[in-house]
Amino acid sequence: MFPRTLFAAIGIGVLAVAVAAIVVARPSTTVHAAAPSLPAYTPKGELLPPANYREWIYLTSGIDMSYSPKDNGMDHSMFDNVFVNPEAYQGFLKTGTWLDKTVMVLEVREAKSKGSINVRGHFQGAGVMDFEVHVKDEARFPGKWAFFSFDSDKGNGTLIPTGAPCYTCHAAHAAVDTTFVQFYPTLLPVAHAKGTLSPSFLKEEMSDGK
């Protein structure tokens, strides 16, 4: 029996050391947890994909939103989901606008209709069909904000050059600081209350008779 007891004792000893190591290691894990919400770049200036954006704050889902009166000719519907990092969301609630280092994600998914018990309406498909990020990084981008496009939600994002239609439409029509807060229902009342809506949006809103 003796050797078995000895092995058991050694086993418990090893376990205790392992547990102690985990406990000691824990503070550094916690320190790293805040970092993924900040924008991070490769030396070539690509944006690293925000890995945990699905745990950020959810702003909206649009379905088949179109910005021109013409039918876009798509044969299937699409959802887009918008997320923002929690620090930026908290900042917006206080100030009605976006802090430096805000990261906003637009994720596009196919709208499906056939599956499980569903007989009517749409639900979101598992695959991400398009992925774009809008980043506020004042020291890095002359216009404070930049857009990045991704081939997938895992690869790095390519900087979209200023002058692209992304910048023009967002600057001309977005309600707050080049972002489409008019479509983010928890934030629009905040922007109204804090008086941070852009003059062009206020003009559009008035001409809509609202």
Ligand code: HEC
């Ligand atoms: C004609 C206008 C228009 C153009 C052009 C446009 N967008 Fe947008 N964008 C919108 C609207 C409207 C929303 C709000 C979507 C919603 O409510 O679901 C939006 C939202 C976004 C968001 C979410 C964060 C935010 O800024 O509100 C990102 C990211 C984004 N667009 C990226 C892009 C990129 C990248 C391009 C260029 C490839 C682009 N957009 C071009 C109208 C536009």
